Amino acid sequence: xxxxxxxxxxxxDWNHGNAHFLRGVVAELINxxxxxxxxxxxGNWSLTNLLEGHGExxxxxxxxxxPQLKSTFYEADKVDLDALLKDQDLVIVHEWNxxxxxxxxxxxxxxxxxxxxxxxxxxxxxxTERASMQQYDLQHYDGVxxxxxxxRDLYLKEGWxxxxxxxxxxxxxxxxxxxxxxxxxGDLVWVGxxxxxxxxxxxxxxxxxxxxxxxxxxxxxxxxxxxSALKALEEAxxxxxxxxxxxxxxxxxxxxxxxxxxxxxxxxxxxxxIPTIRPFEAMACGIPLVCSPWDDAEHLFTPGxxxxxxxxxxxxxxxxxxxxxxxxxxxxxxxxxxxxIKARHTCAHRVDELLQILEALEVEAPAL
Numbered sequence: 604x605x606x607x608x609x610x611x612x613x614x615x616d617w618n619h620g621n622a623h624f625l626r627g628v629v630a631e632l633i634n635x636x637x638x639x640x641x642x643x644x645x646g647n648w649s650l651t652n653l654l655e656g657h658g659e660x661x662x663x664x665x666x667x668x669x670p671q672l673k674s675t676f677y678e679a680d681k682v683d684l685d686a687l688l689k690d691q692d693l694v695i696v697h698e699w700n701x702x703x704x705x706x707x708x709x710x711x712x713x714x715x716x717x718x719x720x721x722x723x724x725x726x727x728x729x730x731t732e733r734a735s736m737q738q739y740d741l742q743h744y745d746g747v748x749x750x751x752x753x754x755r756d757l758y759l760k761e762g763w764x765x766x767x768x769x770x771x772x773x774x775x776x777x778x779x780x781x782x783x784x785x786x787x788x789g790d791l792v793w794v795g796x797x798x799x800x801x802x803x804x805x806x807x808x809x810x811x812x813x814x815x816x817x818x819x820x821x822x823x824x825x826x827x828x829x830x831s832a833l834k835a836l837e838e839a840x841x842x843x844x845x846x847x848x849x850x851x852x853x854x855x856x857x858x859x860x861x862x863x864x865x866x867x868x869x870x871x872x873x874x875x876x877i878p879t880i881r882p883f884e885a886m887a888c889g890i891p892l893v894c895s896p897w898d899d900a901e902h903l904f905t906p907g908x909x910x911x912x913x914x915x916x917x918x919x920x921x922x923x924x925x926x927x928x929x930x931x932x933x934x935x936x937x938x939x940x941x942x943x944i945k946a947r948h949t950c951a952h953r954v955d956e957l958l959q960i961l962e963a964l965e966v967e968a969p970a971l
Contacts, residue, residue, distance in 0.1 A: 604692040606632060606639045609708070611699040613641045613674045614665060616849040617653035618796050618826050621697065621725050623849050623880050626672060627775025627950030628957075633671050635954070642687070644701075645676045652826075657846065668778075668850045679704060684711045691718045693961065695748070698724040702738050709743035719964050722764070723748045725772065727869040729757050737763070745964055748957075751877035752901055768960050771903065772880040773948045774887035778850050781889030781941065784857035789820035789842075790927055792859035794852050795881060796825040797832050801867040807835065809865050809895040813919045815839035819927075824855070849884075856888040861926045861933065863919070864894040864910070876900035882910065883948055886940030891933040893922045903948065909940040 613629070616622040625641070632639050643650070653661060666673075679701060688694060688711060696708055705722070712720045722744050729736045730753075741747065746766030749755035755767040793810055797803075814821045815838070823836060824847035836843050847855065856862060864882045875898035882904075885892045892910040899906055906912050911926075913919035926933040 604637045605690060606637055606693045606695070607688060607691050608639065608641045608695045608697075609700055609704065610641060610643055610697040612643045612647050612649045613672060614643070614662065615647070615650035615653045617649045617656070617846060619649040620880055621699065622649075623775065623884065624725070624772040624950070624953075625697075626669060627773065627777070628953060629672055630669065630775065630777060631950045631954045640687075641672075641674050642677050643674045645678050653846070661848070664848070665850075682707070684708060688718065689715070693719050693721070695721045695723050696744075698722065698726060698728070698736070698739070702740070706740040709740055713743040719961060720744050721746055721748050721960075723770070724754055724758070725750045727867070727874055729754050730873045731869050737761070739763070746960075748960070751874055753874050753876060766964075768956075769901075770953060770956060770960075771877075771901075771948070772883060773950050773953045774880075774883040774944050776887055776944070776949045776951075779853055779884045779887035782853050782857040784854075786858055787860065788858040789822055790859065791819050791821040791861050791863070791923065792824070792855055793821070793863055793865075794824045794847055794855065795865070797828045798867055801869060802865055803832075805865050805868070805895055806832075808916050809913060809919050810863055811835050811839045811841065812916055813923060814841055816916075817920055817923060819923070822859070852884060853888045856885065856890040859890065861891045861893065861923060863923075864892060864897075866895065866897045871897050876903070878903065883944060886910070886937075887944045887949075889937045889941045891926045891936045892940060893919060893926070895919070904943055905939070908936070909943050911936060 610621065610625055612619055612622055613625055629639050629641060684707060696705055722741055724747060741764050744764060747758045747764045748770040749758060749767055750770060750772055752769050755769045758764045758767045791814060822842040822844050824844040826846045833843060862885050870877050878897060882892060886909060894910050894912050896912060896914050911922040913922050
């Protein structure tokens, strides 16, 4: 197939978690013989922030890591959709695109009907910013790929689309896999962005305080940490590592003994069953994982076996102590989580699901 994908950025994962899954899916599609083009807007905020903060050398490092991946930049007011899409078989448009572009691609599709057109939603805005999401004109789209049942059902209930499928994120196991390392830099590592006050209290309760009170050697990577957060890390004795290219996370996980997952509040309160991509990636790397509470309503994992769940600060401290003091506990959790990822939650599995969706839309999807 010839596939075009319109996303905020393929090149940058600076405060942009959608890039993680996109890279894995594109790599898998290319590996299967499909021709994939990814379009991202010129001057997008994620890549701009990354280059301003970390320099142009990152682009070469990215290319060395993902030699098969590349982006094509476009200017929003100069997009020639006929030139880009006239011979495509499938077009996927991510929800982090301008309303005008989403509408224009839909209208072009209505005129030509030469390809299948899907909208991809991987965020909580359908719940938290409903007015903005309602403005997306999806009347000419063949359906929506939603990263959880709650989002899928909302699109159908509100009449925003006629078809919707759940398409969870997953781990790119070409990049995310266990790495043997004799060198340990500390006890606990966390890779995640601070966010827009969506989990400030939770990070204090389930990450910062337990590290401080247990006296653990810990390091945190991520961006958009306000001064108050940096002060809290310093007071807890936690080293701050700033931005970490996502593809370097596996080698970092290998040098620590445990990690945690602290979901943002909208996912806990309104979007049960959606873990976001970080737990997939941690489990794929074979590091023991402890989560603050979230409802695995879609039964993606087996809580207590794939990862441990802490419903309080004291429970988090106990789980961390058990893993750090009993090597067998950590090994068992890590092994079970890794096996679950391999069995059900890789980008290869998600590409299989995508091709099944296309079959349901009566699209032939032969490899080149």
